[in-house]
Amino acid sequence: GIQVEQSPPDLILQEGANSTLRCNFSDSVNNLQWFHQNPWGQLINLFYIPSGTKQNGRLSATTVATERYSLLYISSSQTTDSGVYFCAVEDSNYQLIWGAGTKLIIKP
Amino acid sequence: GAVVSQHPSRVICKSGTSVKIECRSLDFQATTMFWYRQFPKQSLMLMATSNEGSKATYEQGVEKDKFLINHASLTLSTLTVTSAHPEDSSFYICSARPHYRDSIMNTEAFFGQGTRLTVV
Numbered sequence: 588g589i590q591v592e593q594s595p596p597d598l599i600l601q602e603g604a605n606s607t608l609r610c611n612f613s614d615s616v617n618n619l620q621w622f623h624q625n626p627w628g629q630l631i632n633l634f635y636i637p638s639g640t641k642q643n644g645r646l647s648a649t650t651v652a653t654e655r656y657s658l659l660y661i662s663s664s665q666t667t668d669s670g671v672y673f674c675a676v677e678d679s680n681y682q683l684i685w686g687a688g689t690k691l692i693i694k695p
Numbered sequence: 696g697a698v699v700s701q702h703p704s705r706v707i708c709k710s711g712t713s714v715k716i717e718c719r720s721l722d723f724q725a726t727t728m729f730w731y732r733q734f735p736k737q738s739l740m741l742m743a744t745s746n747e748g749s750k751a752t753y754e755q756g757v758e759k760d761k762f763l764i765n766h767a768s769l770t771l772s773t774l775t776v777t778s779a780h781p782e783d784s785s786f787y788i789c790s791a792r793p794h795y796r797d798s799i800m801n802t803e804a805f806f807g808q809g810t811r812l813t814v815v
Contacts, residue, residue, distance in 0.1 A: 628733075628811065632803065
């Protein structure tokens with residue numbers, strides 16, 4: 588089956604810094620989503636991005652489907668950005684395959 | 696985006712009792728819903744796919760008699776943890792995806808708030 592790898596596994600930054608999170612996947616996928624899991628466990632949809640580039644405020648994402656990777660950019664980090672960021676791709680059976688996540692800690 | 700509501704958000708139960716968790720799609724119909732389990736510091740693990748009007752499809756290794764799933768309407772799926780034991784303590788999350796032309800392919804997944812189950 589499809590393998591999804593996220594990097595880095597952990598990231599600690601000072602408030603105001605920028606960051607790039609990466610998601611590699613091993614095969615063609617139907618779609619790709621980025622999520623932020625907050626400290627209470629809620630999964631928040633960030634981007635539905637099977638290809639191309641999208642921006643939402645300080646966050647943006649780019650998926651290059653032909654090269655099987657996606658990038659999530661966070662600019663001017665805030666402490667509320669802390670949490671775990673997951674990438675998930677849809678396989679041919681319409682199921683989501685999850686990466687292991689990137690744990691982001693933003694220090695004030 | 697679409698809204699999926701899950702409750703309770705937190706439950707503590709005694710060993711041997713059963714616990715029911717509800718998952719509702721509030722502003723769309725979902726013939727298919729998904730139940731996940733998440734262990735501390737790990738990613739989500741799919742437990743089962745809930746299908747409205749038919750039996751759920753369980754992933755390998757998930758006991759269907761332990762985790763009963765009912766999807767009685769287009770907006771509600773329930774997960775019942777039967778005869779709960781401490782090892783069933785975990786974070787359970789449901790998900791639903793709107794349909795497009797009778798398929799969930801290429802549709803965005805939305806998640807409930809999650810339920811933290813503690814069995815004592």
